[in-house]
Amino acid sequence: MGRLRSHHVSDEELSLLIDGQLDAEKRRRVEAHLRTCAQCRRAYEDMRATVLLLRQAPRAVPPRAFTLTEADVMRPSRRRSRPLWLRWATGLVALALVLVVALDVFIATAPHEFGPEIVSQAPQATNVLSASPSPAVRGMAPRVAVAPPTPQKEVSVQEKRALAPVVPQEASPPSSPPPTPRYDLFKWLEVGLAGMLGVLILLHLVWRS
Amino acid sequence: MPSPNMRDESELIRAAKQGDVAAFNELVLRYQQQAYNVAYRLLGDADWAADATQDAFLKAYQRLHQLRGSTFRPWLLRIVTNTCYDLLRHRARRPAQSLEATDDDQDPDHLPRWQSDVETPEEAAMRHEIGHAVQEGLLHLPPEYRAVVVLSDVEGLSYEEISRSLGIPVGTVKSRLSRGRARLRDYLRAHHPELLPSSYRH
Structure with missing residues (x-):
């Protein structure tokens, strides 16, 4: 169990993978693990979906212009x-x-x-x-x-x-x-x-x- | 949409530094949408976000002489996020006051108007539902994680730009972003599982 746990992918690695910021070797190791570990795969897919939801979130429209007057x-x-x-x-x-x-x-x-x-x-x-x-x-x-x-x-x-x-x-x-x-x-x-x-x-x- | 007579940003900054309010207002119009959206996502209240944005632009004008070398956007967003942090601290110190303000307000939800692209009413409704779920989750994050997640995933800033906007090292940006995303994921799993793929398999 301890050995298996040490191979799990950390949230930071998942986050960097989503942003394409893992170096080639780490990325290969993480992706290999994701293919075999359902728990980490779910963690990754849900995190990626969360990021997509944030990107799709509607933008708040300013209620007025914030330009400044001389006063x-x-x-x-x-x-x-x-x-x-x-x-x-x-x-x-x-x-x-x-x-x-x-x-x-x-x-x-x-x-x-x-x-x-x-x-x-x-x-x-x-x-x-x-x-x-x-x-x-x-x-x-x-x-x-x-x-x-x-x-x-x-x-x-x-x-x-x-x-x-x-x-x-x-x-x-x-x-x-x-x-x-x-x-x-x-x-x-x-x-x-x-x-x-x-x-x-x-x-x-x-x-x- | 750049128009032919659109002035270069550095030119506008130079003019604004010499007291040209009109030049500064061009910068305001360019960045107010982003500044307001960041403020709204950090504060979760349309009125507070408007106050914070106005305040931040005024501070930016007064501190323009401090802007050297760095580009305008991260510098401005730093002022916006700091203004929002101040408001959040103020609100945390006086919870009774903010509660009172909420009760008195005409719009109980303090919701902003959402930008609507060309989409069907169903799509718009769906997007707003997602928007509210995401906002709830964001407000459950500690403010320092919230700011990184908003700048990265809502506003699309690079790690480098976030680092400059918040005045923290890139390494800190990466760790706060991963923790913020993980917490938000866990929040959505608990409260809006229908929005996440893992729920499809049950």
Whole structure:
């Protein structure tokens, strides 16, 4: 049985035979086998009939002409012509904004390293603040002032996390306002970058339409 | 049917590359029947095939600058088959959506119009029956086998042309073609034995 099976013709050989792509020697061997093996002969004849059916299959008629109009070719090419610098600039500004915000949050939540510096600059900060109190800073100050020092330790981890980016609780004593020139710099950087990003996104939209 | 003022293909491609849409449209008219038929056989849905064909011609126009040396037909068919693969993948990811589209459509079978040569109504009916049986079988093949079988046996492309159309080696064309044909044969044996010679002997 094993010996007989090894002589059976593979589907690939049948397929190549149908296409006339077997070399002379292989072809002789396959054809000799087909004469003696009914199973392989049926496999071959059915495969050949399948190929003939495919060749006879009716052709689908296009429901319309697929010719392009000037409008077809203009629309996508305009979309594609959105300049490369715009994409790069948007990417870079977005990245810068993320970095600045990340650094800001990092400094705000890592009080031990930056704490003393912040405290030492505190008087300066009050001056800046009294000159131009920003809404963000005003929002921060009362929360810190209201929070009493002892219950703060009992605040749950989630609450701490939620508060952390906004309020540098442990950094500054509750009595003194936390903002410093460093925060001011971050604030302006963030506002500036967000503004630039907005303009770039607007440009993207203009190019798209 | 070549007419006396029919422009040479390479001339049309050159003109189209310089933005001559009319020249490109001549190429569209030459190949749209084949492109649409390939799309229909790969997708099994007349509407999807029309969308894929239109999309493929638009992509071809936009990417004409990439066509160097190779001839237009296999290059175009590569775009058509890739567009169809994308659609099939998309449909596989969102089966609910495609089902919805099928229900809403006016033509539930999504069948195309068939090209009719001069033949009797009986012959035409027979041919359509064969066409549907074959299409059912094709849709049971994995898409990569389906594409090779369609290009070879429905469209009559050579191994070499299929290799260029699908971006696969000739050896892969041969093995996929044999597996595709064998599976299709087995499908027809199981579902439409009357179409195959082995059934005559029973």
